[in-house]
Amino acid sequence: MVFSLPAFSYMIALIVDAFLIFFAIFHIIAFDELKTDYKNPIDQCNSLNPLVLPEYLMHMAFNLLLLISGEWVTVLINAPLIAYHVLRYKNRPMMSSPGLYDPTSIMNADTLSKCQREGWIKLGFYVFSFFFYLYG
Amino acid sequence: MNPYGSVDGHRTLGNPGVGQAPPTITHSFQPLQPVGSPTRLPDVVQPPMPPTPSFRPPQPQVVQQGPPVGLYPGTQGPQPSYPSPVSGPPFPGYGQNAPQAMAPQQYPPQQQPLYGSYPTDAPVQASTINPMQPQQPRQGYWGDVNQLSQGMAGMSVNQGFNAGWGVAPIDLLQNRHIIPPNPVIEPPKITLQNEYWSSVNCESDIFRCTMTKIPETSGLLQKCRLPLGILIHPFKDLPRLPVVQCNTIVRCRACRTYINPFVHFIDKRRWKCNLCFRSNDVPDEFLFDPKSSTYGDPGRRPELQSATIEFIAPSEYMLRPPQPAAYVFLLDVSWNAVQSGYLKIVCDTLLAHLPDRLPGDSRTLVSFIAFNSALHFFALSPECSRPKLMTVKDVDDVFLPTPDTLLVNLAEIGSCVEDLLTQLPMMFNEPDAGNALGAALQAAHKLLGPIGGRVTVFQTQLPDVGPGALKSREDPNQRAxxxxxxxxxxxxxxxxxxxxxxAQQICVDLWLLSGQYxxxxxxxxxxxxxxxxxxxIPGFHVTRFPLSGEKLEAELGRYLSRKIGFEAxxxxxxxxxxxxxxxxxxxxxxxxxxxxxxxxNPDAGFGMQVVIEEALTGVQNACFQAAVLYTSSKGERRIRVHTLCLPVSGSLPQLLHSVDQEAVVGLLAKMAVDRTVTASLTDAREAFVNMVVDMLSAFRAAEGGGGMGLTSAPNARLIPVYVLALMKSVAFRVGTSTKLDDRVFSMCQMKASFTSLPLADLILMVYPCLYPVHNMSDEDAIVESDGEIIPQPPRLPLTYERIDSGGVYLMDSGDKLTFYVCRAINPAWILAVFNVHHFSHIQDGAIDLPELDTRESKRVRSFLGHLQAQKFMPATLVVMREDSKDRMDFVHRLVEDKSDCGSSYYEFLQMLKGLVK
Structure with a gap:
């Protein structure tokens, strides 16, 4: 196989996806800690918030690469997640720093379980796409 | 067009139990006769026996002292003579509370409506004595058992049964004037299987649950369609509070619950936690009775005799030595503030309170910071007699000029503070319009950071300089x-x-005295x-609106002198x-x-929504315990513990009849504020309607769906009118011009009522009390010990129908008493109360009544005094004439009438009826 642009973009996607899996795991652990009272919500939000934008941007970056190399199917698979990310960031609470999580509302049981569910779904999706890129 | 918006989306305020419930529910109705009761003793002809509270089994495992527990038949009142120990067939609905609830499936499904069938079978039932049945507690199924037995006495068995037992569903369409004439609506009683427990349960104005019985499963809760939650007023001023000082505070080792009257004693040395059911050891110290100074029975401990108790905490409850009381006052001295004249009132009130009436001890610290577009610090020290003014112009990077002389000991500086407070109102006269609130707060934060304490901010306008500067966002055209x-x-x-x-134990209290947004x-x-x-206080101006000055003085007085707990x-x-x-x-x-x-502070109230995560099968009682750990103003670390115990029930009709309507409305308001902020006001208003519709539908389904009317449980009959009032309240109304700040403040109040008796005041704010005062008589009057006669006029529903053109009405809306005088009032009455000859001579907007020596005047004033005495924060009185320009304020509060912010109560009911399935 020739070293083509699609092959290169899949390689990049694979590497970035591995990082995203780590982000998702970190996210799940962080919310579990909050739920079991190990961490203060202020500290936890301070450690989570700086990671939100990099995650979103990394995901969008390799999708852009895939789009350039004409991998429509892969981009279509990722499109819902990109849309979700954009929407989620648009509706974030009023904050002066980047990030999504607000320490005053994060302890609400609804928010907490929503974030946890989000983490698990994302982890599943990233693991699925990891194998998809590997063999795709 | 439906004024409440579309209900198609069927949004509700988020019943917390959604999605966790097993869908099956257990209707554990008891049949009126046990199925296949093995043996039946010969019937004895006896009258139906009301389930009196004295009829209960012994509870050997609970060692209790105090009011007698486990009285036996014959010891109280006229009782049919029973063999002892007595056992009877179960009363309907008692089984859920039996220690080992019999499996509900054991009984056939209910054949008849529960409430209709009881009387005819009762004689049989009461006379059937079944020795095979284990002795079971008979719980007062319908709430207040005393009332029940009274209701039963002299009543023909078949007639008026439901009415006497207070369980008859009420048809809301037939009973339009639903508000009872008595202004005090008693919260429903919580009846536990043990009378002693019922008697020691936490007071309803401290701790209240939206339901007086907890559903067994979350599926059942969903069927009830009621919000489950608790409202708590933890730091309320209490006339009597047991305080305990001991070396070890007895707590559960697993969940750290404080020992409370509702725990089980397995034996004298072990107790079983009522929250996590772990068994714990009783320390030796706990066997000591402080009153009689003897060792022995733990049941005599105050911990087991009161559901509200305060402990003086030993040193392991301190992270650092208890802090001294520290108060910082931030005073807005911008041009706008100086013009409004608030400084004089604040300084005078402070002067009156500062030395003694401010809670604290010899360590109390105070500081004053004034701010306009710059910060002005006052260095106070015992050496120099005059306070030194230091101005910091750089508001972007705040620093403290002389950190050690800013926050000073109140006792040491003596008259220096008085000098400062007398001079302060005249000190700032230059027209400086800026307001650097953000910087002032940062300075106060720096000043108090190492200690913690209270910052009191007086603010009169939008902050526009330095950090935290804001821009006006309100568009006056959008107000309606x-x-x-x-x-x-x-x-x-x-x-x-x-x-x-x-994080640094600093609390900021905001006093917003603004004219504009x-x-x-x-x-x-x-x-x-x-x-x-x-x-x-909207539209604050001392000369233009004397009422606002009055209000500030009254509220500030209470604010400064009330108790305070630090680092809590x-x-x-x-x-x-x-x-x-x-x-x-x-x-x-x-x-x-x-x-x-x-x-x-004693006026803070909190609400919590509760979810049922696991089914409470096999549990008789559910408990809530709130513990506040705080440092008193005297530098003592204390823990105040409140425990509320509620029976668990598995029967849907029981649960629907156990609603605490005022608590439900209180919690609903809080949930709706959340909904408004996260979604939109339209959403919240829809959710209100949906909640009422759901509740009424659930009730109709449980009652068998009969009848044409709109039936409601008697305990929930006021919910529709309260919800209508909520939708017309400042926070949630649409269609009427409402200032954004007024709306936001009303929401803040609903979310965390700062006023005393949070729930009662919240209800008053939503649905004020209206009394006719022109024809008060001494009938039903309360006579005080000093001979003062306080007339008790009946409460009127809030509708213009009841306003007589020749009447005078008093509307109590919590923080405001409106004295509404109609045009055709009898001139003699005016002369007797106002000392003027004609209606047009009554001063509109007057803030007090003349003290006249006439019977009418005395009655009105003693009634006013009586209302004021029930409030912790004194309300302001205002006289309003029928032709007043503020008349609409009064008319808007008549929430049962149709107005531009919503339909009338009757229309609302009609609409509900159309939606209830």
């Missing part, structure tokens, strides 16, 4: 619009600062997350299976059950 914007903060500066303050939605963040309180935390624990879902109030949630409250 359908959807309201800008309810969320414009910047998170105040919230972040509040979190920093909260001041963006309370943003500013309130500073108090909301630091455990503070918000006071708002509150933890709420509940029985295993229950969990707190959402907290409402002013605090920062530090972990799933821990609230950080830098200060706690």
């Amino acid at each position: 619009g359908k959807d309201v914007h800008n309810l969320n903060p414009a910047t998170d500066f105040y919230k972040k600062l509040a979190l920093d303050c909260s 001041a963006d309370l939605a943003t500013l309130s963040g500073i108090s909301k997350f630091s455990g503070g309180c918000i006071h708002y 935390v509150m933890r709420v624990r509940c029985t295993r299976g229950l969990a707190v879902h959402t907290f409402h109030g002013n605090f920062f949630v530090r972990s799933t059950d821990l609230l950080s409250l830098p200060n706690v």
Whole structure:
């Protein structure tokens, strides 16, 4: 196989996806800690918030690469997640720093379980796409 | 067009148990006769026996003292003679509370409506004595058993049964005037299987649950369609509070629950926690009775005799030595503030309170900072007699000029503070319009950081200089619009600062005395997350609106002299299976059950939504325990513990009859505020209607769906009218011009009522009391011990129908008493009360009544005094003539009438009827 642009973009996607899996795991652990009272919500939000934008941007970056190399199917698979990310960031609470999580509302049981569910779904999706890129 | 918006979306305020419930529910109705009762003794002809409270089994495992527990038949009142020990067939619905609830499937499904069938079978039932049945507690199924037995006496068995037992469903369409004439609506009684427990349960104005019985499963809760939650007023001023000082505070080793009257003693040395059911050892010290100074029975301990108790905490409850009381006052001295004349009132009130009436001890610290576009610090020291003024112009990078002479000991500086307060109102006369609130708060944060304490901010306008500067967001043309914007903060500066303050045990109380828009939605963040309180006096001006000055003085007086707890935390624990879902109030949630409250004040109320995570099968009682750990103003670390115990029930009709309507409305208001802020006002209004529709539908389904009317449980009959009133309240109304700040403040109040008796005042705010005062008589009057006669006029429903053109009415809306004088009032009455000859001579907007020596005047004034005495924060009185320009304020409060902000009560009911399935 020739070293083509699609092959290169899949390689990049694979590497970035591995990082995203780590982000998702970190996210799940962080919310579990909050739920079991190990961490203060202020500290936890301070450690989570700086990671939100990099995650979103990394995901969008390799999708852009895939789009350039004409991998429509892969981009279509990722499109819902990109849309979700954009929407989620648009509706974030009023904050002066980047990030999504607000320490005053994060302890609400609804928010907490929503974030946890989000983490698990994302982890599943990233693991699925990891194998998809590997063999795709 | 439906004024409440479309209900198609069927949004509700988020019943917390959604999605966790097993869909099956257990209707554990008892048949009227046990199935296949093995043996039956010969029938004895006896009258039907009301389930008196004295009829109960012995509870050998509970060692209790105090009011007699386990009385046997014959010891109280006329009782049919029973063989002892007595056992009878179960009364309907008792089984859920039996120690080992018999499997509900054991009984056939219910054949007849529960409430209709009882009387005819009762004689048989009462006379059937079945020795094979284990002795079971008979719980007062219909609430207040005393009332029940009275109701039964002299009543023909078949007639009026339901009415006498207070369970008859009420047809709302038939009973339009639903508000009872008695202004005090008694909360429903909680009846536990043990009379002693019922008698020691936490008082309803401290701790209240929206249901007086807890559903067994979350599926059952969903069927009830009622919000489950608790309302708590933890630091309320109490006339009698047992205080315990001991070396070891007895707590459960697993869940850290404090020992309370509802625990089980397995034997004298072990107790079983009522929250996590772990068995714990009783320490030796606990066997000591402090009253009689003897060892022995643990049942005599005050911990087991009161559900509200205060402990003096030993040193392991301190992270650092208890802090001294520290108060910082931030005074807005911008041109606008100086013009409004508030400084004089604040300084005078402070002068009157500062030396002695401010809570504290010899370590009390105070500081004053004034701010306009610059910060003005006052260096106070015992050496120099005059306070030194230091101005910091750089507001972007705040620093403290002389840190050690700014926050000073009140006792040491003596008259220096008095000098300062007398000079302060005249000190700032230059027209400086700027307002650097953000910088002033940062300075106060720096000043108090190492100690913690209370910051009191007086603010009169939008902050526009330095950090935290804001821009006006209100568009006056949008005030009457359908959807309201800008309810969320414009910047998170105040919230972040509040979190920093909260971490350092600083609380910020905001007094907003503004004429124009001041963006309370943003500013309130500073108090909301630091455990503070918000006071708002719109249109404040001393000369133009004397009433506002009066109000400030009254509220400030209470504010300064009330108790205060520093560096506090509150933890709420509940029985295993229950969990707190959402907290409402002013605090920062530090972990799933821990609230950080830098200060706690006696007027703060909190609400919590509760979810049922695991089914409570086999549990008789569910308990909630709230513990507030705080440092008193005298530098003592104390823990105040409140425990509420509620029976668990598996029967849907029982649960529907156990509603506490006022608590439901209180919690609903809080949930709706959340909904408005996260979604929209339209959503919240829809959710209100849906909630009522769901509740009535659930009731109809449970009652068998008969009848044409709109039936409701008697305990829930006021919910529709209260919800209608809520939708017409300042917070949730649409269609009427409402200032954004007024709306936001009303929401803040609903979320965390700062006023005393949070729930009662919230209800008053939503649905004021209206009394006719022109024809008061001495009938039903209360006679005080000093001979003063207080007339008790009946309460009127809030509708113009009841306003007589020749009457005078008093409307009590919590913080305001409106004295409404109609045009055709008898001139003699005017002369007797106002000392003027004609209606047009009555001063409109007057803030007090002349003291005249006439019978009418005395009656009116003693009634006013009586209402005022029930409030902790004195209400302001205002006289309003029928032709007053503010008349619409009064008319808008008549919530049962049709107005531009909604339909009338009757129309509302008709609409509900159309929606109830």
